[in-house]
Amino acid sequence: GRTETLLEVNNIEVIYNHVILVLKGVSLTVPKGGITALLGGNGAGKTTTLKAISSLLRSERGEVTKGSILYRGQRVQDLDPAELVRMGVIQVMEGRHCFEHLTIEENLLTGAYTRSDKGQIAADLEMVYSYFPRLKERRRSQAGYTSGGEQQMCAIGRALMSRPETILLDEPSMGLAPQLVEQIFEIVRAVNENEGVTFLLAEQNTNVALRYAHYGYILESGRVVMDGPAAELRENPDVKEFYLGMS
Numbered sequence: 001g002r003t004e005t006l007l008e009v010n011n012i013e014v015i016y017n018h019v020i021l022v023l024k025g026v027s028l029t030v031p032k033g034g035i036t037a038l039l040g041g042n043g044a045g046k047t048t049t050l051k052a053i054s055s056l057l058r059s060e061r062g063e064v065t066k067g068s069i070l071y072r073g074q075r076v077q078d079l080d081p082a083e084l085v086r087m088g089v090i091q092v093m094e095g096r097h098c099f100e101h102l103t104i105e106e107n108l109l110t111g112a113y114t115r116s117d118k119g120q121i122a123a124d125l126e127m128v129y130s131y132f133p134r135l136k137e138r139r140r141s142q143a144g145y146t147s148g149g150e151q152q153m154c155a156i157g158r159a160l161m162s163r164p165e166t167i168l169l170d171e172p173s174m175g176l177a178p179q180l181v182e183q184i185f186e187i188v189r190a191v192n193e194n195e196g197v198t199f200l201l202a203e204q205n206t207n208v209a210l211r212y213a214h215y216g217y218i219l220e221s222g223r224v225v226m227d228g229p230a231a232e233l234r235e236n237p238d239v240k241e242f243y244l245g246m247s
Ligand code: ATP
Pocket: 016, 017, 020, 022, 040, 041, 042, 043, 044, 045, 046, 047, 048, 049, 060, 061, 062, 171, 202, 204
């Protein structure tokens, strides 16, 4: 049957501080059950796009000044970010953002704040540990003393604890060794396949993102310059030359 569209971004423009035009008409579609990648270099507008979707722009003096963002057909711009979490959309921010003074397990439990069923929360914790055995080993460690890879896992695990339908994942590879990057993406794929969680991920590492995503959008200076199924983008000569570092 036809795939259901969860998220629809229509021609949005984003301005910071009333004057800095950063997104100049970005459109994209995220189908239910897919992994969609938002690609592009430093400053292309990937993070801004994710924050526009999750209503996190306001705290940065950013504003969607044109276009619309729909989740399940409902207009979501200007919503309270917590409202979006209740609708099933959660963002994992760039740079991980674990609570350094809490243990890994306490961090994970903060992700379940919208829920109260203790049995279900315990089951979800086990679900998260099944994807991240490393977090289980480290569950009593203070997050601030764990490695960058463990903190990235912790941030994704915490997002999973809210039982989201969609995760907006910002730059999961940032600062991680290649082998760990691969490991994180393997887990993203497993969560996508086994839990049916939909992903929209922003990534500068085009090479790895296009191996795990189903569909990709390439942003340059606040515009989508190319989009297509990941397998096609991987074979595209321009993508190879400019983003995959080969020609
Ligand atoms: P990166 O991988 O570096 O995060 P990106 O593609 O995610 O890159 P954005 O972070 O969305 O890009 O930034 C896009 C542009 O918006 C950049 O030129 C950046 O300087 C600018 N920008 C981002 N945040 C703000 C802000 N709060 N105020 C003003 N300009 C901003």
